[in-house]
Amino acid sequence: MNSAITKHLICINCPLGCRLTVSLQDGQMASLDGNGCGRGARYAAQEAVQPMRVLTGLMKAEGCRRPFAVRSDRAIPKELLLQCAAELKRIHPKPPIAAGDVIIPHILGTNASIIATQNFDN
Numbered sequence: 001m002n003s004a005i006t007k008h009l010i011c012i013n014c015p016l017g018c019r020l021t022v023s024l025q026d027g028q029m030a031s032l033d034g035n036g037c038g039r040g041a042r043y044a045a046q047e048a049v050q051p052m053r054v055l056t057g058l059m060k061a062e063g064c065r066r067p068f069a070v071r072s073d074r075a076i077p078k079e080l081l082l083q084c085a086a087e088l089k090r091i092h093p094k095p096p097i098a099a100g101d102v103i104i105p106h107i108l109g110t111n112a113s114i115i116a117t118q119n120f121d122n
């Protein structure tokens with residue numbers, strides 16, 4: 001059975017903010033209107049089919065009340081962000097922690113790892 005849907009997006013790749021209309025057929029981009037350039041087409045193909053986001057957040061180290069900042073080293077499928085955020089709450093690495101340390105490698109089996117963005121020593 002064919003399933004067709006239309007999504008409306010705003011391209012975020014430059015200040016023009018083109019309004020994109022994407023038609024999806026069986027989960028794949030079938031047509032695109034409104035993009036002013038190829039970057040918009042690539043953005044639409046990703047965002048309409050599998051939106052990705054960099055995750056930022058705070059974690060608590062073992063035995064510490066004050067949190068430290070982390071982020072993913074690459075974008076994660078948007079549908080996994082809540083589960084990934086739960087992992088940030090669940091896991092408590094041992095200090096000291098240095099900016100750039102990998103805190104959670106390949107979170108939830110993705111290609112993305114969670115890294116510290118600050119030095120932290122209790």
Ligand code: SF4
Pocket residue numbers: 011012013014015016017018034035036037038039040041
């Ligand atoms: S489609 Fe191209 S011109 Fe339009 S906002 Fe995106 S990057 Fe800018």
